[in-house]
Amino acid sequence: MVYFLMFLLLLSIPLCKTDDQLTLGKPIFPSEMLISKGGIFALGFFPPANFSNSLYVGVWFHNIPQRTVVWVANRDNPITTPSSATLAITNSSGMVLSDSQGHILWTTKISVTGASAVLLDTGNFVLRLPNGTDIWQSFDHPTDTILAGMMFLMSYKSEIIGRLTAWRSHDDPSTGDFSFSLDPSSDLQGMTWNGTKPYCRNGVRTSVTVSGAQYPSNSSLFMYQTLIDSGNKLYYSYTVSDSSIYTRLTLDSTGTMMFLSWDNSSSSWMLIFQRPAAGSCEVYGSCGPFGYCDFTGAVPACRCLDGFEPVDPSISQSGCRRKEELRCGEGGHRFVSLPDMKVPDKFLQIRNRSFDQCAAECSSNCSCKAYAYANLSSGGTMADPSRCLVWTGELVDSEKKASLGENLYLRLAEPPVGKKNRLLKIVVPITVCMLLLTCIVLTWICKHRGKQNKEIQKRLMLEYPGTSNELGGENVKFPFISFGDIVAATDNFCESNLLGRGGFGKVYKRFPIYIDDNMKGILEGGTEVAVKRLNEGSGQGIEEFRNEVVLIAKLQHRNLVRLLGCCIHEDEKLLIYEYLPNKSLDAFLFDATRKYVLDWPTRFKIIKGIAKGLLYLHQDSRLTIIHRDLKASNILLDTEMNPKISDFGIARIFHGNQQQANTTRVVGTYGYMSPEYVLGGAFSVKSDTYSFGVLLLEIVSGLKISSSKLTPNFFSLTAYAWRLWKDGNATELLDKFFVDSYPLHEAFRCIHVGLLCVQDHPNDRPSMSSVVFMLENESTLLPAPKQPVYFEMKNHGTQEATEESVYSVNTMSTTTLEGR
Ligand SMILES: *[C@@H]1O[C@H](CO)[C@@H](O)[C@H](O)[C@H]1NC(C)=O
Ligand SMILES: *[C@@H]1O[C@H](CO)[C@@H](O)[C@H](O)[C@H]1NC(C)=O
Ligand SMILES: *[C@@H]1O[C@H](CO)[C@@H](O)[C@H](O)[C@H]1NC(C)=O
Ligand SMILES: *[C@@H]1O[C@H](CO)[C@@H](O)[C@H](O)[C@H]1NC(C)=O
Ligand SMILES: *[C@@H]1O[C@H](CO)[C@@H](O)[C@H](O)[C@H]1NC(C)=O
Ligand SMILES: *[C@@H]1O[C@H](CO)[C@@H](O)[C@H](O)[C@H]1NC(C)=O
Ligand SMILES: *[C@@H]1O[C@H](CO)[C@@H](O)[C@H](O)[C@H]1NC(C)=O
Ligand SMILES: *[C@@H]1O[C@H](CO)[C@@H](O)[C@H](O)[C@H]1NC(C)=O
Ligand SMILES: *[C@@H]1O[C@H](CO)[C@@H](O)[C@H](O)[C@H]1NC(C)=O
Secondary structure (H helix, E strand, O other): OHHHHHHHHHHHOOOOOOOOEEEOOEOEOOOOEEEOOOOOEEEEEEOOOOOOOOEEEEEEEOOOOOOOEEEEOOOOOOEOOHHHOEEEEEOOOEEEEEOOOOOEEEEOOOOOOOOEEEEOOOOOEEEEOOOOOEEEEHHHOOOOEEOOOOOEEEEEOOEEOOOEEEEEEOOEEEEEEEEEEEEOOEEEEEEEEEOOEEEEEOOOOOOOOOOOOOOOOOOOOOEEEEEEEEOOEEEEEEEEOOOOOOEEEEEOOOOOEEEEEEEOOOOEEEEEEEEOOOOOOOOOOOOOOOEEEEOOOOOOEEEEOOOEEEOOOOOHHHOEEEOOOOOOOOOOEEEEEEEEEEOOOOOEEEOOOOHHHHHHHHHOOOOOOEEEEEEOOOOOOOOOOEEEEEEOOOOOOEEEOOOOOEEEEEEEEOOOOOHHHHHHHHHHHHHHHHHHHHHHHHHHHHHHHHHHHHHHHHHHHHHOOOOOOOOOOOOOOOOEOOHHHHHHHOOOOOHHHOOEEEOOEEEEEEEEEEEOOOOOEEEEEEEEEEEEEEOOOOOOOHHHHHHHHHHHHOOOOOOEOOEEEEEEEOOEEEEEEEOOOOOEHHHHHOOOOOHHHOOHHHHHHHHHHHHHHHHHHHHHOOOOOOOOOOOHHHEEEOOOOOEEEOOOOHHHHHHOOOOOEEOOOOOOEOOOOOHHHHHHOEEOHHHHHHHHHHHHHHHHHOOOOOOOOOOOOOOOHHHHHHHHHHOOOHHHHOOHHHHOOOOOHHHHHHHHHHHHHOOOOHHHOOOHHHHHHHHHOOOOOOOOOOOOOHHHHHOOOOOOOOOOOEOOOOOHHHOOOOOO
């Protein structure tokens, strides 16, 4: 009783300490707390409920009225005698939480001398040596919450490490029944567990790096989710495009994984998404064997897979059975493809298979009931990116959700051949005869009306608005503008209006064009646009070109220049873009008089914008577009100096939609091209990462990639940057113009990221999702970059790159670069 009164007394004392550090000899007591530098997080002692007589040490958001605890140190060892409990730094065990009787309730168990503990603005509580090395961090020991920027280590050498464990109840932080981790039977999926039983399953991974944009769909906020696979270690992490917004990913005490965002106006946590979805059949196995949870209707409901019927229509858990039994060996079978599925659980993964091999594998083995296939690598750099899954038993826990899922191929019996057969015997020959007859008649007509008709058909084809559904589902009206109109308005492509040239053609003209409500191009007055006249030799048919252009026109991102229309006329192919009155980045960056516009915050904004635009092209657009000619002159700036990538998708128009390939046409700009591309013509998303790294170094330094102004010992900016970085002289690399006026840690971080991007080996370079992540999160530890040796050794005596030194067509046999 005495304790209890003292306890209440203690809680009524205002919490006073406002330091962000815990140091040797200065413990904190229950009446005190640490507050991170920016005042975002607090660490201290808290009672989980108003009249609880236990105390816990934890971290919570400091600035918001509701105490929201995101980390607990002693969840299973509460302080019950609070009078003289302390959290202290010791020489022998690092951080120690002990009560008045000297019982140790929690410790970091790391013996060091001279360490101190700091609460950071990210919510991370770290134990730090005097020389700045962190030897322990709360982010490595999460309880039930993942915070933005936290690297959640899911597995190490295929062994499951990371586990979120829910509170026992909303006012009891002790270890609850629900937890979340990778599935021990396959690291391709995450699972929420109720004790040891599956409670809710995430979908099976279809790529190495997931990158989502989930937020209220009409707000400008994005959540980026990333899986980072660094060889042995698999991390999960997320970031939000506006880092000033408080967010958390929490497994609550009822087993629901929730992503929440603090809404300042309503002063409450706003739910962005949750799993299992409220009131749905998303809980593991809810729909029984061979059933699935269908999200495509108004309310989620259980249904049977195609070819199956309910065992008991009134009970969904009893699942479904085949309408027609499979008979192995006799009778036929067929595979039906079910789109948009979260594929079932309890699969076997067969390594190193192409799609066809995977299909054959399943088809040839009677016990295989279904298969699904994905290619985990979009960059083509994994040893075995194939993900062939087969099922031999019951299919449980599937879902159907528009746009999220993948195809499941399901084995069904061939429909019975009985009475229908006789009918078929009559119907088929008649149909065939009629078809033949029609064909003959049509051919005859076609031959006769030959030329005339061709003209009409061509016209129809060109003016037919694009209606491909591959991207959004909605019909996008897309203007095809007549060549005559363009010629008239451009004085027949008069040189005086030339804006620039690139690897794939000339950015030819700007002229005013008016696009009316019917999306038909009309000249004179209206919006100004830029026109790109493509080089000949794309080797593509008109229809293919048209489809590509319509697809690319649907890519919309604030960091991409918009494609507004196109024109096809005989061999001429023209693209019409939005016109940006500010010039391209190079016109500012390398110009002594315009440079002043680019202060550090602007440069940093430009760097992040380019990274996001590129990430969208690589991943989020679903097309996987490799730019292949990223450089300062291809970055246009709008009136607010937001970067917009131009010329994207041109490579795709020229080369079809391969994602990783070897080519004998090396197209690009010298200095921006990665070693593997220059040497072997191999390109992938990692070649773009390389170009991005070069561009980043240029932006930070204000130097051109192969500027001869570098000191005589260095032939390229990458070698120069590496040397300065290695020797600890990175400040020398920074553009003198902004060095004095801004804190430099962001710029140093950019150099570090830039050096990671220009590493010689594509596998060493980070994907653009990691790059965005590293730029957005100052707390992320970056790996040390390897020395980029290739260009350092090579460039003796080669020409200096200028804007004109574009390798438009260079067959490998005549490449002008020196051999190895
Ligand atoms: C705890 O106390 C606060 C403030 O006194 C009150 O707003 C809140 O409703 C109480 N909570 C419970 C669970 O009683
Ligand atoms: C911890 O170690 C430091 C340096 O060795 C020493 O000065 C200090 O007295 C030690 N403190 C305790 C409490 O043992
Ligand atoms: C800091 O000190 C620790 C041990 O004293 C050492 O292991 C570590 O390498 C040091 N780190 C740096 C960056 O000097
Ligand atoms: C979790 O498992 C326990 C024990 O098996 C069970 O009683 C409880 O209903 C389960 N909870 C949920 C939400 O399924
Ligand atoms: C999003 O759209 C809904 C319905 O169209 C609207 O009610 C809501 O205010 C919008 N929210 C924002 C942030 O624009
Ligand atoms: C929320 O609003 C208050 C005042 O309206 C402001 O002081 C505070 O900084 C805001 N917090 C966040 C996280 O935006
Ligand atoms: C994958 O299979 C091919 C033949 O299909 C074989 O040549 C190759 O060595 C295999 N790769 C791995 C990593 O097992
Ligand atoms: C068919 O698949 C099952 C399960 O994977 C396997 O045990 C069996 O050996 C396979 N049979 C043949 C003939 O490959
Ligand atoms: C996976 O995709 C990459 C890049 O598109 C491609 O190089 C690779 O051949 C594909 N692998 C399989 C097994 O399909």
